[in-house]
Amino acid sequence: MLNAHKVSVHRGGRALLDGFTARFAPAELAMVVGANGAGKTTLLRCLNGELPPTHGSVEFASRPLAHWSRVQLARARAVLPQQSSLDFPFIVGDVALMGRMPHATSAAENRAIAAEALALCDCAHLIARAYTSLSGGEQQRVQIARVIAQIYRRRAAREPEHERFLLLDEPVAALDLSHQYALMRLLKRLQSEHKIGIVCALHNLNLVAQFADRALVMQRGKLVADGAPLEVFTESLMREVFNLEVAVQRHPENNAIPLLIPRLTNDSNIN
């Protein structure tokens, strides 16, 4: 359980995050949406322990984040930031292996896990390439493989289950459409088969609608809606939060999935 209680972050007299309270269960795929500057990244940085909140507290597995040792925390939860700065020609396989650094597992086990994580991200064919020679989208997939390798367990080597979490900030920004959907399906699988809790900030609302168990909508640092996408994504909320006129329909193949279609007229008053 990842538990944020009345978390606030103040910077220069402004509240980047304002009294955020939510509990994230293991094996739950939660997605955070909101306009630019709504506080999604600040929230993720509080949840991952990078940013100590001004007020409030974050607990992971019933212990405050500050009470965790770095290595223990690194073994249980992985973090993918918005951008990566890796600019050295590591071999792709070695980049994925870096995810295993906090673990004391054997070298052979680490290599097997890194290879599996790369395969899950459709990067198996890139394993011997230099990271710097890849396209932006390929690099992003390798980084995703690295964070998956960090908390991945092979079925053969299953230990007693501890809670594991994956925190992702805008993981699909650099990906093409088919890899966006592939990643979403992968997250779904990690959540349902591997019981990994996932918190993911995302801009594409239709991806959220189709894959998330739970959508958290943020506006000006506050949580304004929290629930299943079908309950949360209403025409009035979209107008209020994104300043966008949409028609909310249902997915033709599944009635439980809302489908957001921007309206042709009067669609925005941004200007």
Next chain:
Amino acid sequence: MSGYSKNRRRALLALLTMLLIVVAVASLRSGVIATPLSEVVAHLPAAIAAIFAPYREVAAPGIDPVAPIVPIARAQLIIILAEIRIPRLLLGLLVGAGLAICGVVMQGLFRNPMADPGLLGVSSGAALGAVLSIVFGGKLAAWWLLADSPLFLLWLLPAMAFSGGLASLWVVYRLSLVNGKTDIATMLLAGIAINAILGALIGLLSYIADDAQLRTLIFWSLGSLEITDWRKLSVALLIILPALGWLARYGDSLNANLLGEREAGHLGFDMEKVKQQLIVLVAVVVGVAVCVSGVIGFVGLVVPHLIRLLIGPDHRLLLPAAAIFGATLLVAADMIARSVAAPAEIPIGLITAILGGPFFLWLLVRYHRAKSRA
């Protein structure tokens, strides 16, 4: 799947070590009197014994402790090896390995392949300290009524160089603290500014120095591996060797740091602590190196690059490999410095700059091309 298997790592390190041994033996052979390899090998044990002989300190030159057993020419060779060539070789190995490993650490820490130990102001801080002691040392000694103490002047320069390096690094480090965390970009800029200020001060001091001081100053600021004092060398050995061993253990954290500082934190590394430890270790190694051999440029920049081109960016291999190759390169450069204009000696800093400068420019062009292609 991992880029380099254990066997290949071992093979590479073994190859580099072999190269090092070849160059080291060649350096023991070369000098004003070139010595055949067989004689070097034959006399090495006696020379090493002479180094550790307890009465070495009191033995005046010319009076040979092993004279009863060996003829004069052989005794001479043993003394040359024990008092000139071996210390010089050890100093070259030590300084070369130290500068190269510090270059690897700086480049990894700054995530910038153009970084260099000189960047943080360590070298120029140490240089200012040394120049101060050269120009004002005599007056200072007179003030403190120590004019007749040669030991004071002998130790003043290294002490000043070391504290100068540490002080300028401390200033750069403090300036780059933003909200209690070291900001790498600010650190880079602060280093450039401090380097400029220190350079101006050194220029001013050389302007007011007298002719004799200027000669010492120039020779020292261009670097030299000339060493005649075993005590000085032992101190350098005792400080640099453990620091090198310690630095070589940071391979994993430097690899993680290349992903980004936050990413390294999420992989379980305390990067604030790692940064502080690495910065102090680099200051110690570069400070001591500047003390004993003056300012020798480009080794810290060029060696990490060459090795990275050969074996990739994995610091677990890069750190030891760069240390071995840096030692090899500096000993080779010293052989050139001694032999080009023999019996006179060219400052080794000139050799490394003449060879390293064009190489750096080539790297720069290559780096920009790679960037614009990406």
